[in-house]
Amino acid sequence: MAGPSSLRGRQSFARVDFGQRPGEVPARVCFHMALVTTAAVVLHAFKYSESSKIVRLATEDVGVQSAVAKGAMRPKSKFGARLQVLSGGVAEMYMKPNRDLHTLAAFDVTRQRSELAGDVERYVTATALAELILRLAPAEPNPTVYHYLVAMLDDLVAVDRVNLEPFGLAALWGAVGILGFAPALDGCACDGRRLPDGAAKFSIADGGFLCQTCAATSTSATTLQKQDRQTLEKLVSGNIDDIAPIPPRHAAAHRRLIVRFAECHMNEDLELKALSMWERMWSDT
Amino acid sequence: MSAIDELCSELAKLPGIGRKTATRLTYFLLKQPPDEVVRLAAAIRSVSERIRPCSVCGNLGETDPCLICEDPRRDKELLCVVEEASDIGAIERTGEYRGLYHVLGGHLSPLDGIGPEDLRIEGLRARVANGCEVREVILATNPSMEGEVTATYVRGVLENAGVQVTRIALGLPVGGDLEYADGVTIAQALAARREMPR
Ligand SMILES: [Zn+2]
Ligand SMILES: [Zn+2]
Numbered sequence: 176m177a178g179p180s181s182l183r184g185r186q187s188f189a190r191v192d193f194g195q196r197p198g199e200v201p202a203r204v205c206f207h208m209a210l211v212t213t214a215a216v217v218l219h220a221f222k223y224s225e226s227s228k229i230v231r232l233a234t235e236d237v238g239v240q241s242a243v244a245k246g247a248m249r250p251k252s253k254f255g256a257r258l259q260v261l262s263g264g265v266a267e268m269y270m271k272p273n274r275d276l277h278t279l280a281a282f283d284v285t286r287q288r289s290e291l292a293g294d295v296e297r298y299v300t301a302t303a304l305a306e307l308i309l310r311l312a313p314a315e316p317n318p319t320v321y322h323y324l325v326a327m328l329d330d331l332v333a334v335d336r337v338n339l340e341p342f343g344l345a346a347l348w349g350a351v352g353i354l355g356f357a358p359a360l361d362g363c364a365c366d367g368r369r370l371p372d373g374a375a376k377f378s379i380a381d382g383g384f385l386c387q388t389c390a391a392t393s394t395s396a397t398t399l400q401k402q403d404r405q406t407l408e409k410l411v412s413g414n415i416d417d418i419a420p421i422p423p424r425h426a427a428a429h430r431r432l433i434v435r436f437a438e439c440h441m442n443e444d445l446e447l448k449a450l451s452m453w454e455r456m457w458s459d460t
Numbered sequence: 461m462s463a464i465d466e467l468c469s470e471l472a473k474l475p476g477i478g479r480k481t482a483t484r485l486t487y488f489l490l491k492q493p494p495d496e497v498v499r500l501a502a503a504i505r506s507v508s509e510r511i512r513p514c515s516v517c518g519n520l521g522e523t524d525p526c527l528i529c530e531d532p533r534r535d536k537e538l539l540c541v542v543e544e545a546s547d548i549g550a551i552e553r554t555g556e557y558r559g560l561y562h563v564l565g566g567h568l569s570p571l572d573g574i575g576p577e578d579l580r581i582e583g584l585r586a587r588v589a590n591g592c593e594v595r596e597v598i599l600a601t602n603p604s605m606e607g608e609v610t611a612t613y614v615r616g617v618l619e620n621a622g623v624q625v626t627r628i629a630l631g632l633p634v635g636g637d638l639e640y641a642d643g644v645t646i647a648q649a650l651a652a653r654r655e656m657p658r
Contacts, residue, residue: 218571219571221572222475224475224476224478225475225476226476250633255641255642255644255645256603256604256642256644256645256648257642257644259604259605259644260571260605260606261605262605262644284642284643284644287644287647289605289608289644289648291605291609292605292608292609292612293608293612294612295568295609295612295613295616298568298570298605298609298612299570302570302571303570305571306570306571309571446573448570448571448572448573449570449571449573452570452573452575453570455575
């Protein structure tokens with residue numbers, strides 16, 4: 176849920192002007208901090224120094240950003256219980272240009288999503304989605320990513336327990352797509368040649384299905400049978416209503432596929448911890 | 461590396477201490493009488509040598525099992541599950557709880573790669589296995605998203621253990637002011653309301 180529209184994306188220059196008279200044009204913009212007000216979801220929050228927290232936020236207006244919430248661990252902090260993972264709200268941030276870490280001035284919760292903590296599988300699915308966005312989202316503003324995340328988190332609270340696993344698969348593939356890494360499904364990932372129906376080779380490194388010619392030279396492509404290919408197409412398009420129940424062994428293969436795909440297309444060589452926990456979790460239950 | 465640099469970099473590893481504070485602490489120590497500094501060093505050494513986790517509950521102490529586990533006056537039917545050993549101290553200081561404890565050693569945090577296998581959950585399962593004295597398990601993990609989902613997980617693990625599983629109440633701080641409480645806390649307090657005894 177987005178914050179009140181009147182607040183969205185409102186920017187104003189902060190009181191933190193170094194040595195500048197009123198009305199004077201700043202000589203160097205890097206000395207300026209802008210106060211940005213934007214709808215946001217807390218993707219990750221962790222302790223920082225003795226009493227503060229660092230939060231990673233998916234914001235509607237300024238992309239994925241990190242901010243320090245000073246004193247957030249103190250019992251009487253103005254942040255109170257607000258900075259919980261997956262909570263949505265309106266963030267006020269002092270942003271410095273060319274900096275990675277900003278200062279969180281306030282966070283007003285509009286949607287806490289505490290229901291997610293009442294179901295371990297739902298929770299882990301939500302954190303896997305948060306992690307994908309954290310690791311794959313570009314630093315530039317991308318409201319589409321933010322709105323997708325909010326919609327998926329809200330649906331995740333409500334989705335039927337029996338559909339939770341296919342929903343998670345579809346939500347993660349959808350995120351991969353919205354972040355610009357959608358797999359090639361209709362045409363060959365290497366040369367765009369149209370693919371006949373039926374079983375086909377899928378190459379994670381090349382980013383999708385391959386035609387027979389390209390598959391012959393690929394060392395890493397694996398075969399997806401007709402049924403699995405159809406399931407993948409439905410998952411990527413977010414169409415889980417008419418997916419037949421996925422047998423456990425095939426579901427495990429689908430989970431492995433999205434995890435390897437996401438890992439392969441990440442810029443940094445970081446382990447996707449929540450995503451791999453999500454992958455393992457279903458075999459445990 | 462000089463002795464000063466060495467101490468600075470060791471101190472800087474402590475939580476909440478940056479390079480600047482580490483340097484300040486180092487020069488503070490250098491100005492103290494030598495026997496006081498030696499006493500501090502001895503205290504650090506003795507903590508590291510003598511304190512160990514209790515193999516039963518995970519509490520930290522000088523004996524194994526710890527003094528709480530060994531205390532015959534404690535109520536063995538009550539088991540309070542906490543995230544960290546330091547939480548035991550907080551509960552003990554209230555003087556209101558006479559049962560035993562179980563320290564999980566953290567909470568579930570998928571983004572940090574902390575899963576059930578990283579917590580002392582198998583030990584808990586064993587303690588609550590059929591035939592034990594435990595009648596009630598109180599889940600006293602933190603009132604955070606991670607603490608809550610950890611409590612949910614533990615409740616699932618204990619589902620068929622034949623014990624009552626309860627969760628500590630979440631709500632407004634005693635002596636606080638409703639007007640200044642955040643919305644999330646007020647909502648929790650409303651959800652956890654109970655009938656007033658006559
Ligand atoms: Zn091709
Ligand atoms: Zn003990």
